[in-house]
Amino acid sequence: MVLNYIWVAFFVIAFVVAAGKLLLGGDTGIFTELVNATFASSKNAFEISLGLTGLLSLWLGIMKIGENSGMIDALSRWLSPVFCRLFPDIPKGHPAMGSIFMNLSANMLGLDNAATPLGLKAMKELQELNPRKDTATNPMIMFLVINTSGLILIPVSIMMYRAQMGAAQPTDIFIPTLLTTTVSTVVGITAVSISQRINLFCRPILLLAGSIAVFFAALIWLFVRVGRDQMGAYSTLAANIILFGIILLFILWGLWKRTNVYDAFIQGAKDGFATAVRIIPYLVAFLVGIAVFRASGAMDLLVDGIRYAVALLGVDTSFVGALPTALMKALSGSAANGLMIDAMEQYGADSFVGRMSCVARGASDTTFYILAVYFGSVGITRTRNAVTCGLIADLSGILAAIVISYLFFF
Numbered sequence: 001m002v003l004n005y006i007w008v009a010f011f012v013i014a015f016v017v018a019a020g021k022l023l024l025g026g027d028t029g030i031f032t033e034l035v036n037a038t039f040a041s042s043k044n045a046f047e048i049s050l051g052l053t054g055l056l057s058l059w060l061g062i063m064k065i066g067e068n069s070g071m072i073d074a075l076s077r078w079l080s081p082v083f084c085r086l087f088p089d090i091p092k093g094h095p096a097m098g099s100i101f102m103n104l105s106a107n108m109l110g111l112d113n114a115a116t117p118l119g120l121k122a123m124k125e126l127q128e129l130n131p132r133k134d135t136a137t138n139p140m141i142m143f144l145v146i147n148t149s150g151l152i153l154i155p156v157s158i159m160m161y162r163a164q165m166g167a168a169q170p171t172d173i174f175i176p177t178l179l180t181t182t183v184s185t186v187v188g189i190t191a192v193s194i195s196q197r198i199n200l201f202c203r204p205i206l207l208l209a210g211s212i213a214v215f216f217a218a219l220i221w222l223f224v225r226v227g228r229d230q231m232g233a234y235s236t237l238a239a240n241i242i243l244f245g246i247i248l249l250f251i252l253w254g255l256w257k258r259t260n261v262y263d264a265f266i267q268g269a270k271d272g273f274a275t276a277v278r279i280i281p282y283l284v285a286f287l288v289g290i291a292v293f294r295a296s297g298a299m300d301l302l303v304d305g306i307r308y309a310v311a312l313l314g315v316d317t318s319f320v321g322a323l324p325t326a327l328m329k330a331l332s333g334s335a336a337n338g339l340m341i342d343a344m345e346q347y348g349a350d351s352f353v354g355r356m357s358c359v360a361r362g363a364s365d366t367t368f369y370i371l372a373v374y375f376g377s378v379g380i381t382r383t384r385n386a387v388t389c390g391l392i393a394d395l396s397g398i399l400a401a402i403v404i405s406y407l408f409f410f
Helices: 002-025 030-069 071-078 080-086 095-108 112-127 138-146 156-163 171-196 201-226 227-258 259-293 298-312 318-328 333-345 352-363 367-378 387-410
Strands: none
Touching: 002 030, 002 259, 002 298, 030 071, 030 095, 030 227, 030 259, 071 095, 071 227, 080 095, 080 201, 095 112, 095 138, 112 138, 112 367, 138 171, 138 367, 138 387, 156 171, 156 333, 156 352, 171 352, 171 387, 227 259, 227 352, 259 298, 259 333, 298 318, 318 333, 318 387, 333 352, 352 387, 367 387
């Protein structure tokens, strides 16, 4: 329902602004621009979706190797001590743990469309443990806030869009996005843990947190020592090494477990085309809506208004162009993708705004969409504090995206 109102609002506002320009300013070509924008954006959406097919097939194939070889299950068992602390109400060995891990794994690889069916499966299994079928349980809230916080290790989708938009180094947002999404996830987990009285100061969580802290401390130390001009090159190099290392690890693990990695890859890759086709309607819908919103001049009015307010505070306004993507992310991933693509088209894929839009897109996930779809799938009507904790994570992600983007790209 929220998406319905957002989409309709794009067209209504665009019409009102365009009508105002026609009546008050005599701009007789404004409605021609609106119609041309709908045609051009529809074509652009299809071309973008078609271009994603190969990369989606690659990563879905790699995920299938991990699933068939048992690597996903092994990682799930390895993280079991941490999951048992975060989800104390789930019985040990319950299948919901495996589904939660599979969902989070797909999210961490940036495969949003692959993560959704796994998440719905996890919610169904969590609902089986729910004594009050209309009320969200503590594990459900923790699971969905981790989802909405957008924990992502490899922003595959974002890098694919950057490649489609002609970025010189599509992976240069890898490290900034990793840092940003970690902030939002830590804040989200902390908010839920405080409300549910979960003790995070236990050995498994502290060991994991310590390892992550050491990793990020090393990254920060490295980037502080190099010049700003070299920072992007080192970030891209690290991203490419990690990405290729993960692909190689999945393949070698499959060989070690005597899995037919080629057949497994082909089996998973077949879903790449189907997934790319599934996202075409969503991308067309929101790119058309955003296109008419921008063509009417409404987007410029919004951004200029925010820029004016920020300038009054004496703060640099370079980041304002990326704020529409950051703010829309909580409402709709498709709309946020459209705004991110629009920012790269207007400012350039390698501009500060273009890059920050990508980082902000990966900072958190679609809070309202995830809560609506996941809770709706099992008939939950009383969501308790899930929305509040999710929005806290969103806000921290937006602030982190601004700070980290200035550090890396400005």
